[in-house]
């Protein structure tokens with residue numbers, strides 16, 4: 001069974017997340033009682049990964065709403081808007097929480113104006129919309145996995161197997177389930193076309209070593225861990241078929257923000273002629289941003305670099321620079337794999353124009 005990062009029981013209104021700070025040493029679930037707990041869990045990275053952040057943020061609001069009494073639809077609408085905006089402030093780079101908040105605020109506005117809907121009706125419609133997001137994310141990821149696997153296989157001859165590199169964590173722990181880039185790897189494995197996957201350690205937070213490696217071992221997918229500075233040597237020696245990574249935000253021109261280190265892998269891939277793919281739900285494309293220059297890059301505390309757990313590894317007194325993400329220019333990206341198909345960066349604008357309302 002695939003790992004579950006998010007568990008929500010509608011009947012008991014109980015939300016728990018797998019505490020990703022403790023993995024792989026301990027598998028412990030953390031109960032989230034409402035928006036304040038949701039904000040903290042996202043900000044501290046107990047839950048992380050762009051889609052999972054949005055789902056946990058919205059579910060923490062659902063939990064809180066069910067325990068509260070509202071006097072009017074107007075009061076409910078104001079409460080929803082304030083709390084969603086607060087959740088968006090928990091981490092700035094990934095677009096998914098912001099997109100979900102905008103959709104839900106639009107819905108709250110519509111429902112509060114609709115005279116045929118009661119206060120209870122508005123609350124239950126709102127809750128069911130949040131639950132649908134969870135289901136949609138899993139369905140989208142499965143489609144991303146299959147689209148990506150077919151795309152990568154279309155570049156190899158006959159029925160030969162492929163060797164891929166991935167970065168950071170994009171699997172069940174970063175999404176509602178299945179994963180984006182890791183979903184592509186899962187689909188390749190299911191098709192019996194995956195020879196091997198190489199996952200990077202992903203310093204400084206080590207999502208690759210702690211989380212992706214954990215998922216790959218759990219799923220019995222043939223995999224090897226490499227340090228971030230081994231990518232070029234690996235590409236030179238191991239005949240890599242493709243790189244596939246996730247995304248925190250894709251600009252309208254295809255520039256993509258993802259975990260720090262993604263950009264350097266894309267540069268190295270270009271040099272070695274290895275196709276570099278981004279796998280993400282269509283909602284990760286921010287049509288309001290024309291290029292990656294406008295993406296806000298989160299900077300995280302020095303301690304993530306200077307310490308491993310409680311153990312200091314960096315010399316005392318050294319200054320640190322710790323951006324959590326970088327932007328890979330569209331020119332280095334062979335394709336953006338979504339649930340709606342695979343788009344070259346130069347096809348994105350048209351895709352956004354024609355598919356926005358699907």
Ligand SMILES: CSC[C@@H](O)[C@@H](O)C(=O)COP(=O)(O)O
Pocket residue numbers: 048049050051094167168169170171174175179180181207245246247248258259260324
């Ligand atoms: C499907 S997750 C895609 C991205 O969110 C992932 O690659 C990533 O960069 C995660 O960063 P994180 O800082 O761990 O939240």
